[in-house]
Structures are given as structure tokens and as C-alpha cells.
Amino acid sequence: MSTHGHAAATQDSHTPDHASVATYVRVALILTAVTALEVGVIYIRFLTPIVVPLLLVMAAAKFVLVVMFFMHLRYDPRPLTGVFVGPLIIATLLALALIALVGTLLTLH
Amino acid sequence: MAVHPAALRQHAVDAAHAPAATGVWSWITTVDHKRIGILYGVTALAFFLIGGLEALIIRLQLARPNNTLVSADTFNALFTMHGTTMVFLAIMPFGSAFFNYMIPLMIGARDVAFPRLNALSYWIFLLGGLFINASFLVGAPPDGGWFGYTSLTLRQFSPGMNIDFWVLGLQILGVSSVMAGVNFITTILNMRAPGLTLMRMPVFIWMSLVVQFLVVLAFPPITIGLVFLMFDRFFGTHFYDVAAGGDVILWQHLFWIFGHPEVYILILPAFGIVSEVLPTFARKPLFGAPVVIYSGVLIGFFGFGVWAHHMFATGMGPVADAVFSVGTMLIAIPTGVKIFNWLATLWGGSIRPTVAFHYAAGLVALFTMGGLSGVMHSSPPVDLQQTDSYFVVAHFHYVLIGGSIMGLLCGAYYWWPKITGRLLDERLGKVQFWILVAAFNLTFFPQHYLGAIGMPRRIYTYGPGRGWEFWNLMSTVGAFGIGFSILLFLINAVRSLRHGAIAPADPWDGRTLEWRTSSPPPVHNFDAIPPVYGRDSFWREKHGDSRGRKPAPLPPRPEPHGIHLPSGSVWPLVMALGIIIAAAGALIALPVVIAGALITVVAGWSFALEHHRNPAHVDQVGNLGVDHRKLAMWVFLGSECLFFGTMIATYLAYKGRSLVGPHPHEILNIPLTTLSTFDLLMSSLLMVLALHAVQNGDRAKARLWLFGTAFFGLIFLGFQAWEFTEFVHEGLTLQQNLFGSTFFVLTGFHGGHVALGVALLTTLWILDLRGRLDVRDAVKVEVVGLYWHFVDVVWIVIFTVLYLIP
Numbered sequence: 001m002s003t004h005g006h007a008a009a010t011q012d013s014h015t016p017d018h019a020s021v022a023t024y025v026r027v028a029l030i031l032t033a034v035t036a037l038e039v040g041v042i043y044i045r046f047l048t049p050i051v052v053p054l055l056l057v058m059a060a061a062k063f064v065l066v067v068m069f070f071m072h073l074r075y076d077p078r079p080l081t082g083v084f085v086g087p088l089i090i091a092t093l094l095a096l097a098l099i100a101l102v103g104t105l106l107t108l109h
Numbered sequence: 110m111a112v113h114p115a116a117l118r119q120h121a122v123d124a125a126h127a128p129a130a131t132g133v134w135s136w137i138t139t140v141d142h143k144r145i146g147i148l149y150g151v152t153a154l155a156f157f158l159i160g161g162l163e164a165l166i167i168r169l170q171l172a173r174p175n176n177t178l179v180s181a182d183t184f185n186a187l188f189t190m191h192g193t194t195m196v197f198l199a200i201m202p203f204g205s206a207f208f209n210y211m212i213p214l215m216i217g218a219r220d221v222a223f224p225r226l227n228a229l230s231y232w233i234f235l236l237g238g239l240f241i242n243a244s245f246l247v248g249a250p251p252d253g254g255w256f257g258y259t260s261l262t263l264r265q266f267s268p269g270m271n272i273d274f275w276v277l278g279l280q281i282l283g284v285s286s287v288m289a290g291v292n293f294i295t296t297i298l299n300m301r302a303p304g305l306t307l308m309r310m311p312v313f314i315w316m317s318l319v320v321q322f323l324v325v326l327a328f329p330p331i332t333i334g335l336v337f338l339m340f341d342r343f344f345g346t347h348f349y350d351v352a353a354g355g356d357v358i359l360w361q362h363l364f365w366i367f368g369h370p371e372v373y374i375l376i377l378p379a380f381g382i383v384s385e386v387l388p389t390f391a392r393k394p395l396f397g398a399p400v401v402i403y404s405g406v407l408i409g410f411f412g413f414g415v416w417a418h419h420m421f422a423t424g425m426g427p428v429a430d431a432v433f434s435v436g437t438m439l440i441a442i443p444t445g446v447k448i449f450n451w452l453a454t455l456w457g458g459s460i461r462p463t464v465a466f467h468y469a470a471g472l473v474a475l476f477t478m479g480g481l482s483g484v485m486h487s488s489p490p491v492d493l494q495q496t497d498s499y500f501v502v503a504h505f506h507y508v509l510i511g512g513s514i515m516g517l518l519c520g521a522y523y524w525w526p527k528i529t530g531r532l533l534d535e536r537l538g539k540v541q542f543w544i545l546v547a548a549f550n551l552t553f554f555p556q557h558y559l560g561a562i563g564m565p566r567r568i569y570t571y572g573p574g575r576g577w578e579f580w581n582l583m584s585t586v587g588a589f590g591i592g593f594s595i596l597l598f599l600i601n602a603v604r605s606l607r608h609g610a611i612a613p614a615d616p617w618d619g620r621t622l623e624w625r626t627s628s629p630p631p632v633h634n635f636d637a638i639p640p641v642y643g644r645d646s647f648w649r650e651k652h653g654d655s656r657g658r659k660p661a662p663l664p665p666r667p668e669p670h671g672i673h674l675p676s677g678s679v680w681p682l683v684m685a686l687g688i689i690i691a692a693a694g695a696l697i698a699l700p701v702v703i704a705g706a707l708i709t710v711v712a713g714w715s716f717a718l719e720h721h722r723n724p725a726h727v728d729q730v731g732n733l734g735v736d737h738r739k740l741a742m743w744v745f746l747g748s749e750c751l752f753f754g755t756m757i758a759t760y761l762a763y764k765g766r767s768l769v770g771p772h773p774h775e776i777l778n779i780p781l782t783t784l785s786t787f788d789l790l791m792s793s794l795l796m797v798l799a800l801h802a803v804q805n806g807d808r809a810k811a812r813l814w815l816f817g818t819a820f821f822g823l824i825f826l827g828f829q830a831w832e833f834t835e836f837v838h839e840g841l842t843l844q845q846n847l848f849g850s851t852f853f854v855l856t857g858f859h860g861g862h863v864a865l866g867v868a869l870l871t872t873l874w875i876l877d878l879r880g881r882l883d884v885r886d887a888v889k890v891e892v893v894g895l896y897w898h899f900v901d902v903v904w905i906v907i908f909t910v911l912y913l914i915p
Contacts, residue, residue: 021801028794032787039783042913052914059909063902070797070898072891079298079733080743087326087747090413091754094330094366098755101417101429102359103762 018072027069034058130677138677140224140725141632145231146210147528152235153202158595159242160194163187165592168552172585174573184569185252186271190242192255193275196371197282198238200509203517204378205234208293208317210528214623214630215311217302217639222295222737224675224725225716226288232685233285240689241278244271251275254567256368257338259349259360264342270696276339277692283328283335284688287748290324293317295741299731302622303666304641308402311621312395315402316381319409320374325744326413327370329751333759334363336854343695346843346850348759354766354847358423363755365416373412375509376476377405379516380447383469386523387451389617390466391458394645397450404443404450411440421489422496430489437487444480448473463617464538468519471546472512479507482557497567500560506553510591518545518598525605526612530629533605541597548590555580620648633672637665675725684712717872721881729888736888742895753903756858757910760851767846776841777912778832785828786908789863792821793901796870796894804887812877815890818897819870822863829860852911859907862900869893 019027038058041047047054068074073081136144167187170178179187209227213220221227244250249270253262262272297318301310310318337348338360347353349360388395395401417425417433425433451473460466482504486492495501525533560566564577571577615624622639623630625647640663642649653659691705729736764773799814833853836842841849873890876882882890 018801018804019797021798024794024797024801028791031790031793035783035786035790038909038913039779042779042915055909055913059905062905066793066898066902066905070793070901071895077734080735080740083294083740083743084747084750087750090326091750094413094751095754095758095761098359098362098366098758099762101362101425102356102759103764 018075019069023069027065031062031065034062135677137682138679140220140228140675140677140681142209142213142221142224142227143528143630143634145227146206146208148231149202149209149234150206152231152238153199153206156194156198156238156242157200157203160191160199161592161595163191163194165588167191168585168588170569171571171581173582174571174578176570179569181569182252185254185567186250188567189251189254189275190245193241193251193279194238195509196255196375197279198234198241200375200513200517201286202234204320204375205230205289207313207378207382207517207520207524208289208321211524211623212293212296212314212317213300214527214626214634215314215621216297216300216305217622217635217641218296218300219634219638219672220675220725221292222300222725222731222741223292225678225681225720226292228678229681229684229716230285230289230292232682233281233288233688236685236689237278237281237285240281240692241274244274249274251278256364257360258364259338259341259357260351262338262342262360263349272338273342273696276335276342277695280332280335280339281688281692283332286324287328287745290321290328291741291744291748293321294325294744295731295737297321299733299735299737299740301732302638302641304663305646308399309641309644309646311381312384312398312401312405313378313381313621316377316384316405319405320377323370323374323377323409323412325748326751327367327374329748330363330755331367333752333755334360334367336858337363337759340843340850340854344843346854347847348850350847354763354768355850356763358420359759359762361420361423362417365419366413366755368419369416370409370412372505372508373408375513376516377408379472379476379513379519380405382516382520382523383451383472384447385621386465386469386519387454388645389523389619390461390463390469391455392461392618393454393458394620395450396453396456398644401447401450404446407443408440411436411443415440418487418492421492434487434489438484441480441484441487448477448480463522464533464535464542465519465523465617467539467542468515468522471542472515472519475507475511475515475546475549479504479509479511482507495560497565498560499556499564499566502566503553503556503560506549506556510549510553518542521598523617524623525602526616527623527628527630529606529609530612530627531605531609532612532616533601533609537597537601537604541594541601544590544597545594548587548594550587552584552587552591555583559584615647618651620645622647625650633674638668640665670727673727676720676723678716678719680712680716680719684709684716687712714872718876721876736892738888738892739895742892746895746899749899749903753859753906756855757906760855761910763847763851767848769846771836771839771841771845771848773848773852773911774915776836776839778835779912781828781832782908782912785825785832786904788821788828789825789901789904792818792825793898795821796897800887800890800894803882803890804884806884808877808883811882811890812874815870815874815877819867819874822867822870822897825863826860826867829856829863833857855907855911859900859903862903866893866897866900869896 038055041051041054041058067084073084136148139145139148166179167184170176170184170187209221212218241251247270251257251271251274253267253272253275257272257275260266262276297310297314337346340346341348341350347355349355349357351357384395384398384401415433415436417429418437421430421433451469455470482500486495486501486504495504522533522538525531559577559580562576564571564575564581571581612628614627616628617624622641625639626635639646640650642660642663649660687705687708687710689705690708691702694701694703694705726737729738731737731740733740795814795817799811799818802808802810802814836849836852841852843849843853870893873882873893876886
């Protein structure tokens, strides 16, 4: 039943409009710099009161950079963003709820 | 030798019209969605009969006080396996049978997006189901309840293999379900016939889509829960060990984060079926179809926010109780909306009371009763009176039999002619329906009362004089009535297959595309991809709009490459066998695990490379403008968000709860991990450079960057191995404390993902070395790259949460 003979010749070679190599290198440099900053801030005493939100923001920035540029979500059709970001939001909310309900970091009682 | 394109096209059409292959081997190697649908249906029916038999024994045991038909231990196993079988091996796969058979037909496609993955899902499901039931053969059936609460299921309280079968079996079934979910989401979003926009899709397709999202998002949390339980049982970790700072309630959360969406996974396919059947037999469009769709989506979304109403009795506190109580009340709204829309569809309709219509109407009535008793549980004070009583048993059977089973039988009667080409006996079907309705109510309605007067669920017997005897006897009589009605269905089915009247293509004057092809459909589904004229496209084509105006016929969609169907494959079965052998090995001996793993890897490799140049579909780019494989990878990564999110949340929830050291600040090596983090980040850069090179046909650079990415991945794994070794030397092991358990499992699973990524990259690199990777394969490199980058972003989170946050 298979009629594969000519399939290969017509396989999609769809190449969406991705970032340039220069952009990839810039993103990698920013990721490196932010990582260095992350490690640096934990040793700076006067930042101690805000170190947790600071670290979370920097991690989120790195996360977004990789997803937007290396994973090309910035250049791909919008539904792909929905397919990933929707579950990401649900995962984040569930994680927060779990930490609150099971953990000692937050207290709902 | 060059072949003329016209000759190729003719060959394709001829091949597609050739008679379907027959024989056992053709079924073993099939990747045809219709055959896989039939396999799911037959297998689910077999498990349904086993689960039903277990139910009848349970009811016989409870028919009179102080009965000794079975022992307490056997009773525990019976209700555990009855629940597990009905949920995971019967109702869910019955839904899968309809998804498989109907989704491609109803969206005008020739198959699902990944036919071999579809076969793999089925074989893993079949063998996983057999694996769990094999526990009976070795005298160790699971006996900890279908929701397997810790600490009852820990090794200390369940030392035998009983729970091991359950823990391993459910993980295997979860793999099957998530694969199927990714496949169906891709199929629905990307393989619709031209003109079939999302809002024109049949409601059954919409409900299927919602269910698949629920599957891929709800299974990871329970998988994590099962992984923790497996590690506690096999390796002595402390996830649920209260003495070491663990929390048994964590299991309940992880189970019900899955368990409540699971209720919608079981019921929404039935809602979808009823939403097709009622308009067909009322000869009216579904009233407020978009609202029914939005309601289904809302149910799916809210379904993730109400799980803890199953846990009011654990004492979560007033804030949590209030939040989950309100959420549970809210979710009743979209469910109620559907009920009213169905009723409004019937209003003023020209009703044909076929058997399928009877079941649809039966669902509306009986599910409403189950839904209303469910709303009662949203009130914590009321719930505390009802929880773990027979009232709850009554409630969920009204949902699952009154809702799911009625809907599935509705679908069976409705689509039977399409699947088999023969009609069922309508008269016998109606007799069966009324017996089922009467017997069902006789069985379960009294259980509300039994629960209200204090009968707990899961007791294997009871003493006389409590007022429970009569209604328990009635309940048992009713259960046998249900069994009799199912027997009538089987008789009807067998008679139909042997002597049933031949069904035309469109016996019900249907509204959707599956009725536009023959009964049963040809292997290729449609000679030409059907045109779509709007919602209820086939109805419009036949009867026109509300004023009878028929649409101008659309030309058939050009298919320059003819009809292309995927080849069969034996590798899905071999790979599934490998997984089961590895699981069985966990109960036997390590060499068996290794043998199973080797079979799985070899089969997986063969599976992946078998069709390297022969993809399932000529045109892999679908409605969303992206390749099926890329879309599937994004869906899978969405599922992975829940997987790692749950694991990271557990780490944070348990942070600081270790009763003994070493503690994180005493042992974590931040400078070293910063280096490995840098290494992984740079590997992502190399990965995008590799993709760029492949897309531009620069094979030398492609080879270099692919090798570089894999090599950087290996360096990361080397860092991790060194770190683990150091920690063990310093006294931190899986078993040492809660920190050790959470740290090693989280980073270990991440390392496993990195190792898989390295294997994928190495495969691409070898393909390139052998000259089998060129610009046509850019999408494969992109898909592997997506996975690799995701592993990278997960590490970004882990690095911050585990290592940097004080």
C-alpha cells in the first residue's frame, strides 16, 4: 500500500525566517553575562534582601532569551507560542500552589 | 531509471485502492488509524469485561452481612484492580478507540500525524495493561486502592510486589497516553481538510482536543508522584517518609492534580459524542455550538484548579478549602451550560429515537444527577460527612457510568455502521438500554442512601442490624442487571457482524465528514480530500443552509503526489516489548532490566531511522504552517514543563526539611556548577549554529557544530558525574536525607534528558557523516534542537533554584 517512492524529493524544506548568526552570538554573550551576574549577586551582602527576586528575574530573562531566539519562538507562528506558554503558565501556577500547600516557604493556613 | 510523475501518481492511487492486507501480521504491523482504533476498542472491551467481573464479585461479597465469599485481602485487590482497570484500561482506551477511528475521518485526513507512534501508543497500552493484570498470575495483585495513597503503598506497609506492579504499570500506561495525546493534538491542529477552521470543527473533535491537552498536562504530575513512590520503594528515598521530613500528603496532591483532570479525560469524549448524536437525530444544528466548545475548553482549564476538593478531609486549612470550594462550584457552570445547550438542541427538533439517541438522552439525565451530587462535595462541611462513604461511590458511578459509559455506548451505536459496515439491531439495542438504565439506578441510587446512613466505602463486609442489608442486596441485583445488559450488547454486536443488515455510507443522514465516505471506509479514507462548506459541512452539502440553499461545489483539493499512505512497521511492537521486559525486570533481576532497555534502544533507533527518507505523509506542513514534527515537539515540551515544574516544586516544598545533614549550603559547589552551566549554555549556541549550517547546506559546518553540541553535552554530563561522586564521598546519597532524595532525582532526571539529547545529536551527526543529512532534514535538526534548548532552559531554572537561591 505504501507509495513512498517519491516522498523524499518533496519533503518539506521549510526554512522560516530565523535570526542571524550574529544575533545568536549576541544572545549567547548576554546569557553568559547574566549568568556571571547571577553568581556575583549572591556574594554582594547589601543585595541580600532582594537577592531571591533578583535571581528569579535574571533566570526568567535567560529562559525567555533562549526560548525566543534559540528556539525561534519569536519567529514562528503564534499558535506555537500558545502551545508552549499555556502549559508553562499552568505548570508555574501548579508549582506555586504545591509549594504553598505542601511546603514551608509560604503559608496559607 | 527515471519514472514519469503521472505513472507514479497512478501507482499511488492504485496502491491506495488495493484491498486491505489481511492476516495476523498485517494487524501486528498496522499503522492504519482505523485498525488501531479497532484494536483499542477490542482491547478496552476485554479489560472492561475483566473490570466488570471484578465488580460483580465485589457486589456478591457485599450482598449480605458477614459474607465470606472472598477474604479481606482479595477484596482489597478486587476494588483496587476494578478502579484501575475501568479508569486506565477500559474507559480511557474506549475513548482512544473513537479518537483513533474518527478524528482523521471527521477532519478529512488520511491518517494521524504520526501513524507509527500511534501504533507504539497502542502496543504500550496493551502490554502495560497485561503487565498490571499479570500480577494476578503471580498472586500479587495491587491492593492499595486505585489512588494508591501513601503511606499505605510504601514498602513498610505493602512489602510485596503488589504495589510494584501498579507503580510500574501506571508509568507505562502514562507513556502511552502522552504519546497518543501529542499525536492527536498535532493531527487536529495541523491536518484538517482545507476550509475546516477550528470553529468549524465538530464538537467531538473539539472535546478530543481538550482531552488530549488534559492528558499531556495531567499525566506528568502523577508520573512524578509515581517516580517518587518507586524511588521510595526501590531505592529507599524519603519523598513520603514522614520520619525523614517527607509528607504523605504530597502524594495526594500529585495524584489528584492528575486525578481530577482525569475525570474530564473520561467524560469529555462522551460529551463530544452526545454533541454529535443529538443534532443528527434532532435534525437540527447543535444549539450554541461555539458556547458548547468554549464550555469544554473552560472545563479543561478549570479542571486543573479544583483537585484539592478530593482532599478536604486532610485539613488543608480554611484558605485552601475556600479556594478549592469556589473553584469546584465554578466548574459546574460550563458543565451546566452544556446540559442546557443539549436540551435546547432537542427543543423543536424532528427527533428520531434511535438507540444512539436513547443513550445520548440517557447521558443528559443520568450525568446531571452525578454532576449535582458532585457539586454537593464542593462544600467542605458537606464533603466531610460524605467522604469515604458509599455516597461518593454512588456519585462517581453516576458520572462514569451515567456519563462516560452511556456516552461511549452512544458512540458505539452511532458509529458501529461506519466501522463495521453493518447495522446493529435497534430493537435489541433499546431493550439493552432500558435494562441498563433500570439496573444502573437500582445499583447506584441506593448507595447514596447507604453512604448517608454511614456505610464506609472499601469495607469487605459488615455486620447485620445497621439497616444496610436490603439496599446492598438491591445494589447487587442491579449490578447483575448491568452485566446482563452488557451481555445483550455483545450478543447484538456478534449478530450484527455475522448477519447484520448492510449499512449504507450515511445511514443516519449525518452532518459530519465521516459519513461522506463508504462504510467501512477504504484504507485511504477518502478518494479525494473532502471539501468543507462550514460547520456541519456534509449536512450543508446535502441539504443546504437553513433556507435550503446549497453551497457551490468546491473543486477537490489537488494532490500532486497521489494518495500517500504510510508503510506498516513491526518496530512499535518490539519497542513496547522492550519497555515491558525492562519493567518486568525491575521485579525480577537487573540483567532483565538491561536486556529490556537494550531492546527498547535498538527498536527505538530502528523506529527512528526506518522512515528517514519515507515520512508518514508527503506534505508534513499543515494548517498552522509548521511541520507536524515541530508542532509535536512543542506540545511535548509543554508536557515537560509540567514534568519538571512538579519536580522543582517538590524540591522547593521540601527545602529545609531535612532532619540530618549534609545540607545544601554545606555541599553545593557553585563555581564548578557555574562552569557546567556555561558549558550547557554554549552548547545551545552550537546547536543553533548547526541548524543554520544544515539549512544553508553547509555540511562541513553542520557536522562540526553537531559534534560540538554533543561534545559539550558530554562535558556537562561529566561535570554532573563528578559532582555526584563528590557528594557521595561527602555523605550525601539518595537515602541520606530529604535533600539528597530531591536533589539526586531532580538533577538525575535532567541529566537523563541531557543524555537522550546527546544520543539524538550523535545520531544526526552519524547520519551526516554517512551523507544522509542534507537541507531536506533541517526540520529534524530543528526538532532535536528544540529539545536540546529546552533541556538548557530547565537547567537555567535548576541552577537558580537549587544552587543560587540561599
